[in-house]
Amino acid sequence: MQNFKSPVRDTKFVMNELLGFEQHYAELGFEDASPDMVEAIFNEAAKFTDNVLAPINAIGDQQGCKWEDGDVTTPDGFKEAYQKYVEGGWPSMAHPEEFGGQALPYSLSASIAEWFSGANHSWAMYPGLSQGCMETLKAHGTSEQKARFLPALISGEWTGTMCLTEPHCGSDLGMLKTKAEPNQDGSYKLTGTKIFISAGEHDMSENIIHIVLARLPDAPQGTKGISLFIVPKFNVDDDGSKTDRNAVHCGSIEHKMGIKGSATCVINFDSAKGYLIGEPNRGLNCMFTFMNMARIGTGLEGLAGTEAAFQGALAYAKDRLQFRSLTGKKNPDGPADPIIVHPDVRRMLLTQKAFREGNRALAIYCMKLVDQGLYGSDEQQKHLAEAKLALLTPIVKAFLTETAQETTSYGMQVYGGHGYIAEWGMEQLARDTRICTMYEGTTGIQAIDLLARKVLGSNGELLKVFGQEIRTYCQSLRDKQQFNAWANAVESHLDEWLQLTADIGKQAARNPDEVGAAAVDYLMYSGYVTVGYLWLKMAVVAQEKIDSGSNEVDFYQAKLQTAAFYFDRLLTRTRSLVSAMQSGADNLMSMDESLFLVD
Numbered sequence: 001m002q003n004f005k006s007p008v009r010d011t012k013f014v015m016n017e018l019l020g021f022e023q024h025y026a027e028l029g030f031e032d033a034s035p036d037m038v039e040a041i042f043n044e045a046a047k048f049t050d051n052v053l054a055p056i057n058a059i060g061d062q063q064g065c066k067w068e069d070g071d072v073t074t075p076d077g078f079k080e081a082y083q084k085y086v087e088g089g090w091p092s093m094a095h096p097e098e099f100g101g102q103a104l105p106y107s108l109s110a111s112i113a114e115w116f117s118g119a120n121h122s123w124a125m126y127p128g129l130s131q132g133c134m135e136t137l138k139a140h141g142t143s144e145q146k147a148r149f150l151p152a153l154i155s156g157e158w159t160g161t162m163c164l165t166e167p168h169c170g171s172d173l174g175m176l177k178t179k180a181e182p183n184q185d186g187s188y189k190l191t192g193t194k195i196f197i198s199a200g201e202h203d204m205s206e207n208i209i210h211i212v213l214a215r216l217p218d219a220p221q222g223t224k225g226i227s228l229f230i231v232p233k234f235n236v237d238d239d240g241s242k243t244d245r246n247a248v249h250c251g252s253i254e255h256k257m258g259i260k261g262s263a264t265c266v267i268n269f270d271s272a273k274g275y276l277i278g279e280p281n282r283g284l285n286c287m288f289t290f291m292n293m294a295r296i297g298t299g300l301e302g303l304a305g306t307e308a309a310f311q312g313a314l315a316y317a318k319d320r321l322q323f324r325s326l327t328g329k330k331n332p333d334g335p336a337d338p339i340i341v342h343p344d345v346r347r348m349l350l351t352q353k354a355f356r357e358g359n360r361a362l363a364i365y366c367m368k369l370v371d372q373g374l375y376g377s378d379e380q381q382k383h384l385a386e387a388k389l390a391l392l393t394p395i396v397k398a399f400l401t402e403t404a405q406e407t408t409s410y411g412m413q414v415y416g417g418h419g420y421i422a423e424w425g426m427e428q429l430a431r432d433t434r435i436c437t438m439y440e441g442t443t444g445i446q447a448i449d450l451l452a453r454k455v456l457g458s459n460g461e462l463l464k465v466f467g468q469e470i471r472t473y474c475q476s477l478r479d480k481q482q483f484n485a486w487a488n489a490v491e492s493h494l495d496e497w498l499q500l501t502a503d504i505g506k507q508a509a510r511n512p513d514e515v516g517a518a519a520v521d522y523l524m525y526s527g528y529v530t531v532g533y534l535w536l537k538m539a540v541v542a543q544e545k546i547d548s549g550s551n552e553v554d555f556y557q558a559k560l561q562t563a564a565f566y567f568d569r570l571l572t573r574t575r576s577l578v579s580a581m582q583s584g585a586d587n588l589m590s591m592d593e594s595l596f597l598v599d
Contacts, residue, residue, distance in 0.1 A: 004054040006046035006115040007307055009555070010357060014364045015111065017541050018534075024368060028375045030105050038108065041093075045112040048088060052081050054119040060261025061122070061428050065202070067253045072201040072263045078123055082156075082204040091127060091156035095134060099150040106374060107367035113297065114363070118304035121432040122261030126159055129199045132293045133160025133211050137230070140278040140286040145230060148240050149209055158207040162287070162294070163194040163231075163267060171445055180214040180229055180274065188276060190214050190231055190269040193251070200265030201233075201250035207242050208233040210267065212274060213283050220281065228283030229274035247272040258431030291440055295397040296366060298439045302401035303359050305433030309404075309411030310352035312426055317345050317414055339414070347569075348410040354566045355403045357559070358531040361538060366396050384465065391454050391462040392530070398446035399527030401436035408433045447519035450526065456505050456515070463501060470494050470533050477536075482543065486536050486567050493529045493574060500525070500581060507584065517585035525577040532571045539563035 015021040016035075025033040056077035063075040085091065094109040095101025109131075116124040134153050137146060152158040169175035178192025190212060194200075201208065210231040219225030235243045251266040278286035317340040321331065325341040339345045369392070372385035408430040412419030419426040437443050455463050474491040477483050500522065507514040542559035550556060 004050060004057075004119045004308055004311060006042075006049045006119070007356075007360070008042050008046050010360060011111055011114075011364070012042070013538075013555075013559075014361050015107075017545070018361060018538055019365060019368055021107070021368070024371065025105060028105065028371060030103075030375075032103070033105055033108060041104075041108065041112070044088065045090070045115060048084065048090070049112075049115045049119045052084055053116060053123055056081060056123070057120040058422075058425060058428070060120065061258075061422075061432075064260035065253055065263040067201075067250065067263075070201070070249045070251075072203065072250060072253060072265070074202050074204060074263065075122075075261045078126075078261060079204050081120075081123060082126065085127060086156035091130065092154045094131075095150070095154045096138070099146065100154045105371050107364065107371050110296070110300065110367050110370075111364060114300045114304050114307070114360075116304075117301045118307045120261075121301060121304065122259045124301075124304075125259065125262040126199045126202065126204055127156070128297055129162065129294075130156075130158075130160040132162060132291075132297070133209055135293050136162075136211055136228075136277070136286060140228070141230075142277075144238070145275060145277065148236055148238060149230065149232075151240055152207065153209060157205065158209055159199060159202075159205040160209045160211065161197055161200050162291075163197050163200070163210050163212040164287070165194060165196045167193060167195055171441055176213060176215070176226065178212065178214040178269065180216055180227060180276075182216075183273070188214075188216075188229060188274045189271045190229060190274045191271055192269050194267045194269070196254070197265045197267045198262055200263060200267045201253075202263050206234075207236070210248065211277070211287070212269070213287060214274075216280055223284050225281055226283040227280050228277045228286045230277050231269065231272050231274035235273055256435075258428070258434055292393055295393050295440045295446075296363070296370070298436055299359075299396035299398075299400040300363055301439075302404035302433060302436045303356070303363055305404040305429055305436070306352060306356050306359065306400075306407040309408045309426065309429050310349070310356050312424065312429070313352060313411045313414040314340075314349060316418075316424070317349060320415075345414060348414055350562065350565045351570065352407045352410055354535070354562050354570055355407055355531075357538070357562060358535050358566060359400045359403065361534040362392070362527075362531055363396060363400065365534065366392050387462050387465045388469075391450070391466050394446040394450040394454065395523060395527050395530060397440060398437070398443045398450075398523050399531070401433075401439075402443055402524065403527075404433045404436060405430075443523070444516075444520055447523040448516065451501075451504070451519045451522050452515050455501055456508070460498070460501055460505075463498065467494050467498060473533070473537065477540065480540065483536065483540060486532075486539065486563070489567060489571065490529065490533050490536050493532065493571070496574075496578070497526065497529055500578065504581065511585060513585040513589050517588050518581040521577045521580045525574050525581070528571055528574050528577075532566065535563045535566045 022035055059077055060075040066073045092101045093104045094106045097103045130153060137150055153160055166176050180188040180190045182188055212229045212231045213226050214229055215225055216227050232246055233248050235246050237243055247270040249268050251268045254264040256264060318338055320339045321334055321336040322339050323336055325337050330337045330341045369385040369389040373382055376382045411426040411429055415424055415426050418424055471494060474487040477487045504514060504518050539560050542556035545556045546553055
């Protein structure tokens with residue numbers, strides 16, 4: 001398999017040159033996140049990623065996890081890699097010093113998490129779930145709960161999960177049946193079964209802290225009757241010491257298409273001791289802290305798959321000799337030319353590259369918004385950041401994971417038949433990344449969230465806020481003739497985006513199914529336009545760097561040419577999306593279900 005290399009240079013380009021993170025960190029008061037410190041952190045993270053995680057990726061796929069009598073053993077090297085992760089201080093980066101954290105920005109930790117996932121998606125699931133668990137405790141836990149559970153989670157000594165799904169309900173959480181009954185000491189007794197619990201049981205940490213949705217006695221039906229609980233695998237004293245085993249057990253692990261080194265568990269709670277977090281019957285509101293962080297994290301998993309697939313495909317395309325170029329021999333001393341000379345291979349590689357870099361810009365842009373919402377002191381700026389993030393979170397989750405299906409498929413296709421066998425790792429990437437479109441709500445659910453809740457639900461205000469940023473930037477380029485065509489394309493797409501929104505809103509007033517019928521195409525359209533806006537900004541920065549005499553001309557020239565590819569070949573995909581949206585709901589809903597026949 002091709003060796004994975006952390007995308008340090010491109011990450012630094014987005015953070016420092018495109019989005020101004022040096023000033024961003026200074027404005028938020030992160031004195032320790034100086035350019036020199038960030039550089040040192042990136043260098044150490046790349047060493048850990050490339051030398052520790054990447055070499056055990058294939059092993060995780062080959063061995064998978066093993067379940068026996070409720071205990072789960074992870075693949076060879078996973079536990080040892082986790083200990084190195086803890087020793088390196090990586091779990092504690094973005095958490096408060098009072099609980100043992102390093103008080104560094106969320107965006108710094110999250111950008112590195114992408115690399116971890118690109119090198120070893122299965123392994124990265126374990127610490128990834130812990131981060132959301134910690135954020136939920138930080139946001140909604142009492143001071144006693146934080147003192148009891150956060151230090152060991154932040155150090156990495158313990159890991160965390162979130163337990164939502166049950167056998168009879170997936171995304172429709174209003175149907176969940178797990179119950180929580182009060183004990184005399186103020187704790188609760190939880191009983192029920194949760195499925196698809198990533199990192200629900202394993203041998204990598206001393207304790208596992210489950211964040212669990214359950215119903216209190218006499219709770220209202222539906223989502224308004226859900227509460228949130230902390231349920232440890234081992235009970236924990238008031239001082240945070242681990243004690244006896246709680247009544248939490250892993251009934252089995254799933255046999256999956258991919259991420260086989262990640263334990264996906266059935267977790268049984270048999271009158272397990274738990275603690276209410278947040279207000280009664282407000283659990284889903286608290287859980288959204290976890291889920292929103294997880295949605296961005298899942299988008300990063302899709303981006304990571306795109307990165308790894310591009311790296312593998314590019315190396316192979318430069319090395320593999322097949323046929324001659326139609327424009328003349330490019331490798332006259334060899335029996336054939338490298339396949340990178342062929343237009344269709346270029347099409348696949350450039351598609352991967354355009355999504356790799358455009359999607360990373362979108363992801364890190366959203367990380368910056370998270371930082372502003374978490375740490376900013378200017379209330380107006382915080383409100384603006386939160387409004388943009390509300391709009392963009394479902395796009396990040398769905399667009400980055402849907403495009404990863406295309407890019408990892410191209411990873412296999414560039415290799416031809418070799419891409420279909422395990423030796424090169426491309427088919428593993430396709431299998432591992434396939435789950436990303438389903439985690440934290442499928443693409444369809446993200447699309448409904450975007451169109452129904454975020455856009456129409458705000459009467460278009462969230463879209464207008466972000467749209468104004470796009471329009472202002474496009475209009476600022478009027479004197480840059482080189483970029484007029486691309487700026488005009490982005491601005492005209494913005495106008496169309498707003499008009500489509502208004503049209504769908506009118507149609508939905510007559511027939512609510514119009515929202516569901518348009519939603520996925522609307523989300524993908526939104527993704528292409530948003531990434532187009534960021535490609536425009538990247539191209540402008542690249543040209544400025546070339547004009548200033550940079551000694552990295554090739555790096556910046558590649559940005560400009562990839563931007564041209566994006567505008568000519570990828571942004572134009574919006575034409576078919578518009579056509580589909582405008583066709584309405586009738587072609588989906590008019591057929592009687594009895595006519596869906598097998599024969």
